Amino acid sequence: MNAMFHLRGKILQFGREALINEGFFETHTPKIVATATEGGTDLFPMMYFDTPAFLNQSPQLYKQLCMSGGLERVFEIGPAFRAEKHDTYRHLNEFISFDIECSWANDDDVMGVLERMIHHMWKSIAEDPESQQYIDTINTYRATQDEGPIEVIVPELPFPRLSYCDAIETIQRKGGKIEWGDDIDAENSDLLAEDLPQFYFLPRWPMDLKPFYIHHVDGENGSTGRQLSRGFDLNFGRDELTSGGQREHRIDVLIENLKKMDLDPKEFEFYVAGFRHGVPPHAGWGLGVERILMKLTGAKNVRETVLFPRDRRRVSP
Helix, strand or coil: HHHHHHHHHHHHHHHEEEEHHHHHHHHCCCCCEEECCCCCCCCEEECCCEEEEECCCCCCHHHHHHHCCCEEEEEEEEEEEEECCCCCCCCEEEEEEEEEECCCCHHHHHHHHHHHHHHHHHHHHHCCCCHHEEEHHEEHHHHHHHCCCCCCCCCCCCEEEEEHHHHHHHHHHCCCCCCCCCCCCHHHHHHHHCCCCCCCEECCCCCCHHHCCCCCEEEECCCCCCCCCCEEEEEEEEEEEEEEEEEEECCCHHHHHHHCCCCCCCHHHHHHHHHCCCCCCCCCCEEEEEHHHHHHHCCHHHHHCCCCECCCCCCCC
């Protein structure tokens, strides 16, 4: 157990180091908020004195407000809360996230930041004697469970890219049941993982599968004529680790996107107001620390990577 949490500290250390080397600086945003980040219902409500409030799902809206204020390259490492009633090996209701936002950038730019950060994490751990001691300790335990040793293999750059459209064609060719416009579930992700067992990007998702703040791809539609987005996921085999993309910076389009998703722009006025005087094109992503630690250590359940996990059945200790 101790080795796992020492490696967690190393992941945070080397991830922070990589982002600082890329010219980002660390900031912190509110975790008690007045409105949803993503829309939807996966919120933990609370009372903030006499005012209804929520625990924040992500720092997304506040990261973007940093862009409107001229803070061009920011990152945050902090908690996020999702009231999702999942009960799986990879879901927590409270987790720690690496988040970045970057001005004058598109989706390709921040995919580059992400893959370089992960490469730096893996390379640093592979070359760090202290980290290797922790890996050896985990492997000693794995041997008692008749499990093979883990090996830190530094991923090659750049990571493979498989567009959403190509992913759908691949799944269909392998006999999976999916149509263009469907989300890619775990069963179909297994089919993709047959060819892509390590890190790979899934860019160019349909707009209606991504949040309102994601930018669309101008002049490019999918096979059914539905609009594509500049949103992407990062997967490791079958598991999603990251979502991100280029953000919509045009206020008129942003308001229209809110309305299309049945969200009231008035409830997001604090956010929309930041766009009234112009915001540069920007992009970013969020990466779950626990999920990346699972992939580093071979943990079978995300709860193994947290000292005091919070899932739908556990709120103590």
